[in-house]
Amino acid sequence: MPSTSPTPRSVPWWVERAESLLSSKDVRTLDLGALWELFEGFSFVRENVEPDLLLIDVRDRPELRALWDAMEVGALSVTEALDAAGDDVAQQLRTGDLAPAHFRERWEGLGFTEAAGRASTAADDWLEGLLRISRITTGQNRPPFGQVNMASRARRISDFLSITSPGQHDTIYDLGCGNGKFAITVAASSSARVKGVEYGQTYVESARRNGERFALPNLEFIHADVRDVDLSDGTAFYLYFPFWGEVAHAVARMLGDVARARDITVYASGPRHDYGEYFLEQVSQGALSLAPVRQDFADVMVLRSAAFA
Template identity: 85%
Template sequence: MGAQWELFERFAFVQENVEPELLLLDVRARPELQELWAALQARSLLVTAALDASGADVAQQLRAGDLSPARFREQWEGLGFTEATGRASTAADDWLEGLLRISRITTGQDRPPFGQVNMASRAQRISDFLSTTSPGLRDTVYDLGCGNGKFAITVAASSSARVKGVEYGQTYVESARRNSERFALPNLEFIHADVRDVDLSDGTAFYLYFPFWGEVAHAVARMLGDVARARDITVYASGPRHDYGEHFLEQVTQGALYLAPQRHAFADVMVLRSAAFA
């Protein structure tokens, strides 16, 4: 499925950047080029059909309970996180994005002033979050600024934890819900709201892939600090220290959270836990 997704994206890029009518005018004296374009379009349809069939098979296994969370996680993690030559992608990412039909980067017009362009989380980062937090039946995982839902859907399918994706952008939420409907995961929901208006008190693990900055990041860090004082939580925050990470570090200074040692492979990730329960 990963190879099918790579071809699908290549075909999509070509088709989105070509006007067929103008192309045929340009090559009207070159019938062999017209045949080549027709063959490319036919091949694109075959790849799309194959991708649909592969995704439908996995979705059916998840709906029927034939693919357990552990097996699902093994399936995508087992493909590996080595970047392909000439492509900023890995086999695990290609498989997940092909299954979910989620592109790496998407833009939207309904972002708040302190929101970011949606960047789908890398598979290796999702794997690290799962290893770091080990979410189970008693856990509720929040993906704050969930975008199109790659992280939230993957974690919900890879664990028994309750997963809640929170997103301000309506188009992103609609896309995430459409992407997840095929899998009918009972432990997954998407919340369309400003994160500052959401009750996070039931959360045990929080994931943030630099979804916002400035005053929104400051407010969310304070909210998580309040939750950390009441219960044992883990915050997995990825992003720059300036105007983002500094707000979480402020909660460390205030005694709500403590910062785990930095890891070389994830130098931009801060793993923070409740200081009161250390």
């Protein structure tokens, strides 16, 4: 009988990724955004290679041990460089050396074009690298009506700032603020008072830790059910589909009441069914007026107090 040899085991999926990450430029030459992209790449590999399978990979191919060790060293180097770059920006914000207008120019100037093969932009990478906030974050104590935290896209934050032009006499509420990307970015980009409201304790604790790094005097995070928060001092409200159903209905009614008393802007992004319909109800009742839909932001409703329009 002809002899048979064992079928060679295929190359593990992580090898190509690790080699690509390790071939990147010298981390000392990279900015925050590029460092964040690398950081997320290393994190993905390290978090998705099971220790038991790694042992099998190294047993079958001993040369992979050196590659894995090199990847661990590379990940540490990127993390340290990311920390240093972020600390530098944080220090400038704490001391006032980086004024709100200049901070906004810095991240907006990077652009909002999505990178090939990545659902991210240069502006998002820079902000998320600074804040160390992944775009999608799950929480352990999300209520039944709450969403998985999805950090707002930089282009949407820029659009909000352009529409509302917030100043020192404004109070902005980020309802369902998650880990705080929107709230921190807007507080650092303007002189307005910014209040993030979040029910999930894990999220709000993360947002507060992040906010403390920048010592922004105009930023506050409130751990509460949004239905229990007094919103009457707000001039602008941002909602990135944070909840649905009865909670969304209750919040729309609350904002309708505020709109009858003062001039406000509501920037609500999300589906019309079981969310947007409640804001449209406030339009039909005369509390809010709806601005025309914009092609680039078709999922966004910009609403203003009808009595002050």
